[in-house]
Amino acid sequence: MTMREASRKHGKKGQVEVHFNWIFVLIIGAVILVFFLMVIAKQKTVSNQRLAADVLSNMELILTGQGVSVGREDIVNIPEIPFKFTCDDYGMMEMTKRTGNAIIFAPDAIESEQLITWTQSWDIPFKISNVLYLTSPDIRYHLIYDTSDPEATQFALELNESLPERMDKVMTTDPATIQYENTDKVRLVYIFFEGTPALPPSFVGLNDKVVSALAIQKNEEDVYNGGALLAFYKKQGNALAPDALPAGGAVFASLGKAPVFGAVFADNAEMYDCTMRKAVKRLKYVAMIYTQRANSLLAAAVPRCATYYSAASFTQYALFDPDEIAGNVISPTVTDLFAIGQALKNLNINTIRASCTTLY
Amino acid sequence: MHDTILTMNQKAQMQMAETIAILLVFFVIIGLSLTYYGAFQAGSIREAQREQFEKEAIRIALVVSHLPEVACSDDNQITENCFDKLKVQSLSTLAAQGGNEEAFLFYQSEFRDSKVVIQQIFPDVEEFVIYDNAPAEFTEMIPTFIPMTIRDPTKHLQFQNTLGLLTVEVYR
Numbered sequence: 001m002t003m004r005e006a007s008r009k010h011g012k013k014g015q016v017e018v019h020f021n022w023i024f025v026l027i028i029g030a031v032i033l034v035f036f037l038m039v040i041a042k043q044k045t046v047s048n049q050r051l052a053a054d055v056l057s058n059m060e061l062i063l064t065g066q067g068v069s070v071g072r073e074d075i076v077n078i079p080e081i082p083f084k085f086t087c088d089d090y091g092m093m094e095m096t097k098r099t100g101n102a103i104i105f106a107p108d109a110i111e112s113e114q115l116i117t118w119t120q121s122w123d124i125p126f127k128i129s130n131v132l133y134l135t136s137p138d139i140r141y142h143l144i145y146d147t148s149d150p151e152a153t154q155f156a157l158e159l160n161e162s163l164p165e166r167m168d169k170v171m172t173t174d175p176a177t178i179q180y181e182n183t184d185k186v187r188l189v190y191i192f193f194e195g196t197p198a199l200p201p202s203f204v205g206l207n208d209k210v211v212s213a214l215a216i217q218k219n220e221e222d223v224y225n226g227g228a229l230l231a232f233y234k235k236q237g238n239a240l241a242p243d244a245l246p247a248g249g250a251v252f253a254s255l256g257k258a259p260v261f262g263a264v265f266a267d268n269a270e271m272y273d274c275t276m277r278k279a280v281k282r283l284k285y286v287a288m289i290y291t292q293r294a295n296s297l298l299a300a301a302v303p304r305c306a307t308y309y310s311a312a313s314f315t316q317y318a319l320f321d322p323d324e325i326a327g328n329v330i331s332p333t334v335t336d337l338f339a340i341g342q343a344l345k346n347l348n349i350n351t352i353r354a355s356c357t358t359l360y
Numbered sequence: 361m362h363d364t365i366l367t368m369n370q371k372a373q374m375q376m377a378e379t380i381a382i383l384l385v386f387f388v389i390i391g392l393s394l395t396y397y398g399a400f401q402a403g404s405i406r407e408a409q410r411e412q413f414e415k416e417a418i419r420i421a422l423v424v425s426h427l428p429e430v431a432c433s434d435d436n437q438i439t440e441n442c443f444d445k446l447k448v449q450s451l452s453t454l455a456a457q458g459g460n461e462e463a464f465l466f467y468q469s470e471f472r473d474s475k476v477v478i479q480q481i482f483p484d485v486e487e488f489v490i491y492d493n494a495p496a497e498f499t500e501m502i503p504t505f506i507p508m509t510i511r512d513p514t515k516h517l518q519f520q521n522t523l524g525l526l527t528v529e530v531y532r
Contacts, residue, residue, distance in 0.1 A: 021379075028383060035390075050408070057412050068426040091428045099472040127428045127436055285454060285463055289429050292450035293513075300514035348435060357513040358435050 052092040055079060059090075060097050066280040067102055067132045073164045076115040083110045084136070087274030100207045103131045103279045105262035109273060111184060112136035118164045122258035124225075124337065125345045126134045126290060126360035132260040133164075138184040141169040141264065145191040152192040155216075155223060156273040159191070162257075163264065175200050188213040188233075188240075189264055197233060197240055204238040212243070212267040216260070226338045228254040232269035252276070253261045254333040280322040287317030290360060297357055305356030308347050312359050316340050384407040384528060416472075421504035424476050424528050427451075430490070432511045443524065448478050452488045464514040467491055473498070473531045482509045484524040498531040 055078060062076055081092050085106040089096040100241070103122070118133040145156035160171055172178055178200040180186065186206075190197040193215055203211050213233040220227035230252045232243040242250040250269045254260050259276060266272040291314040298309035317340065320333060348359045425441070429451050432442035433438045454460055476491040510524035 021375075024379070053408070053412075057415055061415055061419055061422075064422050101466060102470075121437060125436065127431075127433065127438065129428055130426075141521060183500065281466060285466065286429055288454055288463075289447050289450040292453075293444070293446040296446045296514060338405070353363060358433070360433055360437055 024190075027254045048093060049095060051079065052081065052095040055081075056090075056092060056097045063102070063104070063117070063132060065133075066119055066167050067104075067130050067143070070119055070121045070130055073116070073118045073166065075166060075326045076117055078115050080111060080113050080128060081084070083115070084108065085110070085119050085271070087271055101129075101278060101282060103129050103132065103262075103275055103282070104134060105265040105272070105275055107185060107187075107265065107267040110134065110136045110139070112138040114167055116164055120258045120261060122279060123254055124256050124283070125341050125348070126286070128286050131279070131281060133261060135164075135167055135265055136184070137166060137168055139168065139187060140181070140183040140185070141167060141187045141189060142175075142178055143169060143189050143191060144172045144175050144178075144193070144197075146193070147173050149192055151218065155218075156191045159189075159264075163261070178202060179228060180206060184210075185267065186211050187264065187267055190215040190219060192216065192218045196242070199235060199238060199240045203235065206235070208235045208237070211240075213240050214263050216254075216263075222338075223339075224254055224257045224260050226253055226255070226334050228260070230254055230260065230263040230272075232263070232272065234268065245273055255334070255337070260320075277322045280320065284318050284320060284322075287314045290314040291318060294359060297359075301356070304354055305351065308354070308356060308359065312344065313340050313348055341349035370494065380402065413530070413532050416502055417502040417528070420471055420530055421506065421526075421528040422431050423470060425506050425508070425526060430478075432509070439509075439511075441506075442511055442521075443478055443526070444513065445480070445510050445512040448490060448510070450490050454491045455491050456489070457492060468493055475527075475529045477523075477527045477529075478508070478510070480522050481525055484522065494529065495531050501529050501531045504528045504530075511522045 021179045059076075059078070066072060066074060079092075084091055085104070085108055087099070089098050089105075090106075091097060114137055115263075116135045116137065120133070122128045122131050131170050143160055145152040147153055156171060160169060160309045163169055168183065175188070175190075175198060178188075180202045186203065188197065188200070188211070190213060194217065196216050197213055199211070199213075212235065215231040215233065216223070217229040217231060218227065219229060232250045232252075233240040234243040235241075240347065252263070252272065254270075255276065259279070262275065263272055290312075294309050294312040294314060298306055300308055316336065320337065344359060351358050367461045379506055428438070430447045432439040432444045454463045457464055470490050471493065473495050474491065475489065475494045478488045478490060480486040504527070506526040506528075508524045508526050510522045511520050512522070513520060
């Protein structure tokens with residue numbers, strides 16, 4: 001090998017070596033970069049999940065705290081991550097928490113920095129449970145009524161007065177004039193309207209999930225206590241259609257003030273139906289407890305009081321089937337429920353008058 | 361010339377070995393850091409779980425202390441921190457394991473793995489277990505004690521109220 005040949009060969013080898021070094025550095029650099037990118041991505045997911053878990057764990061305590069104090073209305077600051085609700089649980093991202101037996105009425109999703117919480121008691125006539133309502137200031141509620149109907153006007157005014165102050169609620173007389181004002185969701189509450197309510201023209205182009213409606217149809221005098229039907233509607237294209245349950249039916253009997261308020265907050269029939277079933281289940285157990293209590297009071301009562309304890313008909317509540325109450329139009333069961341309630345109320349007043357221990 | 365080429369080859373090999381050694385050290389450092397970070401994370405997860413468990417214990421105690429099923433009421437007006445003895449007796453039969461299975465499951469979804477005991481401590485001593493789902497084996501238990509009034513409506517007004525203690529034990 002001549003000096004020239006050796007030098008050329010050596011030059012080529014040097015070039016290959018330099019190239020190889022660069023390729024090697026590039027590959028290793030890429031591997032390291034990908035590794036760190038993966039660690040960062042994983043870390044981001046983990047930290048989001050941890051945030052969601054922290055928020056949910058605090059929310060559980062907050063909601064429990066809110067749920068025990070009747071009449072309380074509060075604003076809770078939350079991160080603006082979609083907060084999803086079903087009848088059995090609520091959650092953020094992949095994390096969920098069970099609601100247990102808590103009776104919570106809420107829209108199926110809230111994406112806001114603020115959560116409005118409100119608590120009421122469900123009494124028929126004795127206390128069954130506290131009911132917790134959740135919404136956000138980014139959901140607008142239109143209470144639609146006909147001014148020519150004095151009963152509807154009065155009910156709308158009462159409902160507006162009763163619902164939380166900080167809720168975005170608007171009294172409306174003509175649904176055709178309602179304008180969409182970029183709120184996250186819109187809930188239309190038609191008061192004492194007959195037939196399928198019409199969708200306001202300004203909502204036609206909106207996503208179907210943004211708009212939902214409730215029609216409170218009056219049947220009898222006492223609207224809250226069995227005297228009305230609560231019909232759920234959902235937006236379907238350019239009209240409102242009944243929000244039917246998988247088993248059929250989208251109309252419920254009004255079972256007291258708290259459930260009627262619940263129908264305003266729950267934006268779909270399934271959520272309302274499932275929550276009411278839980279509530280009716282609790283009603284059964286509370287009634288069983290009151291039945292035994294009345295029997296114990298009867299056993300220890302003086303004759304003056306015994307009459308009231310023996311007449312107390314809590315047992316009939318315990319025999320109610322949740323299926324007959326929720327998910328049904330006004331049935332004899334619902335009428336019975338309020339008739340028994342009225343009888344118990346009278347008995348309770350009589351126990352007070354007779355200086356006996358009250359029934360409830 | 362041949363010697364020069366050989367020396368250069370050796371140099372290149374040494375450079376290569378050096379690079380690989382640096383990479384090895386780098387990955388060892390990364391590995392050690394990840395192991396340390398993993399251990400640290402495991403510790404913080406355990407801490408978060410413990411915090412979660414404590415919150416769960418508070419939640420259950422809060423729910424039990426405001427349970428409408430056992431609260432004292434007079435014309436539907438609820439008295440805070442007071443349990444009606446007759447209602448407590450009823451609930452202890454209703455929610456007991458082996459009693460009404462449906463009712464037990466209903467309360468289990470609320471009280472989970474816990475034991476709820478109401479004791480009347482003065483003037484008479486009496487105990488009611490209103491819910492018992494304590495697991496046979498557990499790693500930790502948080503007890504919460506809340507003093508309560510126990511009211512017996514069958515007694516004369518003057519002797520109706522007694523001193524009681526609500527004990528909620530939450531297990532995991």
